[in-house]
Amino acid sequence: MSTQANVTLHDIARIAGVGLGTASRALRNAPGVAPATRDRVLAVAEELSYVVSPQASSLRLGSTGRIAVVVPHLDRWFFGAMLAGIESVLRTAELDTLLYPVGDLHDRRVFFKRLPARRKVDSVVIIAFPLEPSEQRRLELMGVHIVAAGGQSVDYPFVCIDDKIAGRQAMGHLIYLGHRRIGMLEAIDPDQPGLDSPRSAAYYASLKDADIPVDPGLVESNDWGGEHGAESMAKLLSLREPPTAVYAHSDEVALGAIRTLRRAGLRVPEDISVIGIDDHPLAALTDLTTVRQPVHEQGARAADIVLNLLQGAEVDQAVTMPTQLVIRRSTAPPAR
Amino acid sequence: MSTQANVTLHDIARIAGVGLGTASRALRNAPGVAPATRDRVLAVAEELSYVVSPQASSLRLGSTGRIAVVVPHLDRWFFGAMLAGIESVLRTAELDTLLYPVGDLHDRRVFFKRLPARRKVDSVVIIAFPLEPSEQRRLELMGVHIVAAGGQSVDYPFVCIDDKIAGRQAMGHLIYLGHRRIGMLEAIDPDQPGLDSPRSAAYYASLKDADIPVDPGLVESNDWGGEHGAESMAKLLSLREPPTAVYAHSDEVALGAIRTLRRAGLRVPEDISVIGIDDHPLAALTDLTTVRQPVHEQGARAADIVLNLLQGAEVDQAVTMPTQLVIRRSTAPPAR
Secondary structure, three states: OOOOOOOOHHHHHHHHOOOHHHHHHHHOOOOOOOHHHHHHHHHHHHHOOOOHHHHHHHHHOOOOOEEEEEEOOOOOHHHHHHHHHHHHHHHHOOOEEEEEEOOOHHHHHHHHHHHHHOOOOOEEEEEOOOOOHHHHHHHHHHOOEEEEEOOOOOOOOEEEEOHHHHHHHHHHHHHHOOOOOEEEEEEOOOOOOOOOOHHHHHHHHHHHHOOOOOOHHHEEEEOOOHHHHHHHHHHHHOOOOOOOEEEEOOHHHHHHHHHHHHHOOOOOOOOOEEEOOEOOHHHHHOOOEEEEOOHHHHHHHHHHHHHHHHOOOOOOOEEEEOOEEEOOOOOOOOOO | OOOOOOOOHHHHHHHHOOOHHHHHHHHOOOOOOOHHHHHHHHHHHHHOOOOHHHHHHHHHOOOOOEEEEEEOOOOOHHHHHHHHHHHHHHHHOOOEEEEEEOOOHHHHHHHHHHHHHOOOOOEEEEEOOOOOHHHHHHHHHOOOEEEEEOOOOOOOOEEEEOHHHHHHHHHHHHHHOOOOOEEEEEEOOOOOOOOOOHHHHHHHHHHHHOOOOOOHHHEEEEOOOHHHHHHHHHHHHOOOOOOOEEEEOOHHHHHHHHHHHHHOOOOOOOOOEEEOOEOOHHHHHOOOEEEEOOHHHHHHHHHHHHHHHHOOOOOOOEEEEOOEEEOOOOOOOOOO
């Protein structure tokens, strides 16, 4: 029988005949407690089925034993995989993961408004969105560490990929195959419309390097997600001269584009090549050529930084993980 | 020093020399407490690093304000969508979601072994796996409520779909189209090999109803996941007489099968029809015919049950949500 739920530190302190602070220090093996006293406290705790270790470890690493992970979209693979990576490391340190999904700007405002009232965590990991200065200030006032996974910051440590390099890997592949009329399905977060996209910058830089003039009609901007990719692809197909290849900002956008192409009776890659970014698990299943980013690993590295921060150790401020071209069956040289 | 993990409302009440109710009201700033008393309670709470507001709201619903969600695979869509549904409801009650991924049996054993030591939550929501009796007993001893999302139980409330009906909807569609040689890509959790699959039962029942004899060579069993679907499909293609249609236990398995068919130069649905179950977001993108299950909604309903349990209200013990056939472009009448 475990009655730990009802046993308090106070009970233990009282029965062991010590103060609360002494009981607490003894339980977490902190200095300043005589060995005999510590033994007595631990014996009482054991007798009452007050289990030391989880509390003890949480006291050792951070004060709450909990890390908040703030994540925009739990039901998208990228965020789930990032979260899985974070959690896999936090678990090894017996830290708990408190989940805060913030699907849109409204959720996010509510979260940050309430946050200062809830010093429930020692660190906050932000998955893939930039904090506003006021949001950041609130976290700092609470004394919690901030780490970004899948996004950059000048103010706190982050783990990400180099999106411009990823984009150039994708564009470089299409240009190498001989494509010169290349469309871009640009994905833009509607909550951050002004944000410069390094994946877009890669498109323009790659064209410039290859002396291919920019045709603004070949660029379609839309929200992230497959349905938007499908719509945008239809727009490119309505051009007098559609592209021979399409560079999509994500695999989901690319898969939407491929659906439009198939429905139009076009073959991928014989008629039009399509490349994405991510290496979504279904990219392998759909034979999509893409640029792989290590998502689970980015999450795990971000969590490593959290552990180091809690231990007061030095941390890397900026970790950039490599991406790589994965050639499958959705790209080929242009027809003719 | 923060010992919040160990300090209880009882400690604070006792040290401040007030009753539990008064301490609780003072901490959550409710009316009916003299200002001097409130100040004393808050001072004690602060001294003990007892954080006021989160507990205050949690005192209203449950004692910890936290709900554990135990989830096998964070990076698979089904689990992420279920989690998002659960969290969307818990958030409205200002309950926090503590995440416990248990990727395999080992993780799961560790989780349940440690659990009794951590009365950190008021309820546990189990996503889509059956608890063993010993696991269930541990939770009950802790006095935490158990709710299953996406799976059934005779012992605690659950929300799920009727997998046998879902399977019959898929099979019925193929049989209606005129297929009689129908393969099954059966997905089995390697950690629960003995478990009867209602999706498989649906296959046999549908064949029987249509007077189609069972050909065991048309059934391939494998783990969940697209790569396994791809492998199993290759086995079906090695038959002297391959099926004209394939019923896959999930969309991911179906997509793997379609990749194998495409690589073999076969057309879907002209040469072979494929149907899945789930309506994974990428099913729409890949024009896969499937049987839709409401995943986010199952999670939300499970969380509703949690809220009712915490309020001591009556709850539905068994909620079964409807599924429906979604016809896209991966199924058609057999050739010839």
